[in-house]
Amino acid sequence: MIKIVILGGGNIAYHLTSQLLKNKTARVVQVYNRSIEKIQYLDDKTSITDKLTELKDADIYIIAVTDDAISSVSSELNFKNKLVVHTSGSVAIDELKSNSNKGVFYLLQSFSKEQKIDLFQVPICIEASTEKDLELLEVLAKSISKKYYKINSKQRKSLHVAAVFVNNFVNHLYYIGNEICEENKIPFNILQPLIQETANKIEALSPFEAQTGPAKRNDVKTIKKHKAMLAHNQHEIYTLLTKSITKTYGKKL
Template identity: 70%
Template sequence: MIKVIILGAGNVAFHLTTNLLKNIEVKLVQVYNRDITKIQYLKNQTSITNNLTDLKEADIYIISIPDNAISNFSSKLELKNKLVVHTSGCTAMNELQSNSNKGVFYLVQSFSKERKVDFSKIPICIEAETDKDFKLLKKLAKSISNNNYSINSKQRESLHIAAVFVNNFVNHLYYIGNQICEENKISFEILKPLILETANKITSLDPINAQTGPAMRNDTKTIEKHTTKLTVNQQEIYTLLTKSITKTYGKKL
């Protein structure tokens, strides 16, 4: 059985903790967080602490905190000959500053505490300094998900950039679409089947073949009509994306 300690209490740490508590191949021996009130709900399920000197023995120590805090936080860990990993998509493995063995355990998913996720479908990207540690991380990953990948730090940074485009930026466009609906007293619910179909379409088509819309058709009349209805900020985003689409498909406005 793999012994694991989670360091952090954010969205990723919360969901990972929830999963590992139910995982029969893993023993979650402890959860650390600087603000212990955020992990008090776990006190009857596993050991909790807000003191790094009180960390228990484990096979893997998973740092799941904001990216910009990983380097400094890891430098405070005295875990020689132990495996310490982080869950960041855009932080290189060598930014871990502890005197331990180093690795990465990156879950490619958007996490919100209010929504349950199916861990069996989440891609997990792993990296380690040694073959022994890689095999251990792979064993942990397999106990959680059916989708596991060996990804180095350079690849993971590019993957994280791609994830920002397909997740964070797309969600912001949902927000703008919702704004436009609210301003015109239209229910955003009308657009949800379209959103789902667009997402489902790329399970069978490459994105390049799934594109539709006025920019794809070079429908300048519709494009001009749209821009007159938008705020300055919305116009900038609409125009930038329209130009990118028309350039992709070799058409000029």
């Protein structure tokens, strides 16, 4: 049984802790957070603390805090022959400042406490400073998800940028679409089947093959009509994306 201490009380820590408390391969022996109130709900499930000096003995210490806090928190974890990992997509493994063994356990998903997530479907990217620790993380990853990948820090940074494009930026476009609907008294959920079909399509086609719309077919007349309807910020984003699409497919407006 792999003994685990989780450090953090945010979205990732919440989902990871919830999953590991039901895990047969690993056991959460403690959860740390600097604000004890935020993890009080775990008091009857495992040990909790707000003091780094009172951390229990474990095989893996998982730091699930903000990127800016990883260095300072890890510098307090100097456990000989123990593995300290972080869960960030954009922070390199060598930014861990502990004198312990180092690793990364990055769950590639967008997490919100209010939204249930099946971690079995979430890709996990692992990295470690030694082969032995990589094997340990592999065992842990297999117990949580059916998808895990050995990804180094350089690859993970690139993956994180790609994730921002396909998740954060796309969600902002949903927001703009919702704005346009609200301004014209149209229910946003009328677009949901289209959103779902767009996501489903790339399971069978590459994003390049799946592209449709006025920019791809160089429909200048429609594009001009759209631009005339949009507010300044919407107009800028529409123009930038239209130029990118037309350039991708070798067409000029």
